[in-house]
Amino acid sequence: MTRREELDPTSSLWDLFAVYLHVLRTKHGLSCAAVGREVNAARQTVSHWESGLLRPDEGQIRGLDALYETGGLLEWIAFHAEIVHDTRWQMQHLHLDAKASEIRLYERSFIPGLLQTPEYARALFTLEGIVDDVEGAVAMRMARQKRLYSPDPPHLSMLIDEDVIDRVIGGTEVMSKQLEHLLDLSEMHHIFLRVVPRGQGFHHGLIGPMKIMTVGRELIGFTEAPLGGKLIRNPKEVSQLALRLDRIGADALNRAQSRDIIRRALESLI
CATH class of the missing domain: 1.10.260.40 (lambda repressor-like DNA-binding domains)
Structure with a gap:
């Protein structure tokens, strides 16, 4: 087709x-x-x-x-x-995400879906209360993650706010396992995980979560929103989104410093 x-x-x-x-x-x-x-x-x-x-x-x-x-x-x-809101944006986003060779994103509220444990995802879906089939949603999210362990995995560049690390979702046990999982993933060669420190104050991610996917030769943006989001295919707008991600990255800690932040958050839960 x-x-x-x-x-x-x-x-x-x-x-x-x-x-x-x-x-x-x-x-x-x-x-x-x-x-x-x-x-x-x-x-x-x-x-x-x-x-x-x-x-x-x-x-x-x-x-x-x-x-x-x-x-x-x-x-x-x-x-x-x-x-106007396009009802298919979320579905199209997941379809494109599954084909992307590179994904750059910033998240300020939750652990990104590709990095979540089943327990964290289950707690999130349950607390949100907007998914009828929680277990089906968890299974779908875990299926998406299989690509991370394939012979040709996508390159991930993930920027997350320090508040995401400190926000306990699902209780201390669930969050401890999630932080341990983040540390493991951060050691993988194709995953670049960096934390934007709380002390930074203002930065260009405060407007909300955002993502750029490389699908073939096309760069496609996606911005999160309640009950969906918005796909961005206009090259000029995607370029502006990329510049915003670059500016957020300039304010983020390096990989080693980010691991230290995650370890300290984990230690505070044990």
């Missing part, structure tokens, strides 16, 4: 946008190259628009509206797609 065949215009405005672009181009009997010449884009870029892999900028969208004589409809669809 091609990427364009995976699009679902009934559940995503961006998918609707991509599908409609393909419908309009074929209706007008134009090639991708012809459309590209009209709106200053490469033939492959136009194809990626119709597959949902890339999105035209504002000027290109206006050019497409003029070319297809849609009276501004494309611009309106893009506007609403940008501001």
Whole structure:
């Protein structure tokens, strides 16, 4: 199945946008190259628009509206797609996460899902109270982690607030096992775990959790939100997210110092 065949215009405005672009181009009997010449884009870029892999900028969208004589409809669809919540973002995020060769993230509230123990995940799902099948959710999360032990694991660069280390989830026994697990994972060659110290005060992660996944040649961002999140595919926005992660990393402890912080938190629970 091609990427364009995976699009679902009934559940995503961006998918609707991509599908409609393909419908309009074929209706007008134009090639991708012809459309590209009209709106200053490469033939492959136009194809990626119709597959949902890339999105035209504002000027290109206006050019497409003029070319297809849609009276501004494309611009309106893009506007609403940008501001509304997409119910498939979380599902798409997990799908992309499973294929990513590199994952960079920052977390300020909880241990990242890829690094959680079953007990910690179970306590979190139970306390959140938003998952009907807790054991099914735990099993799914543990299944995602199998990639970390594969012959070709993803490269992980994880930044977490010191508050995450100190926040006891599920009781001292559960948290002790979680911190021990973090220490073990931090020794793996493909996992770079660093802690942002509480004493840092302000840093660029306080706005909320964020992630960038490398999937093939594409960089895809994801920002967390209650009951879901937001996927970011616009290269300019992903670049801004990467810069924010770099700034957070500049304020973080190095790997050895981060392990010391985790060990001290563990010792305080024993």
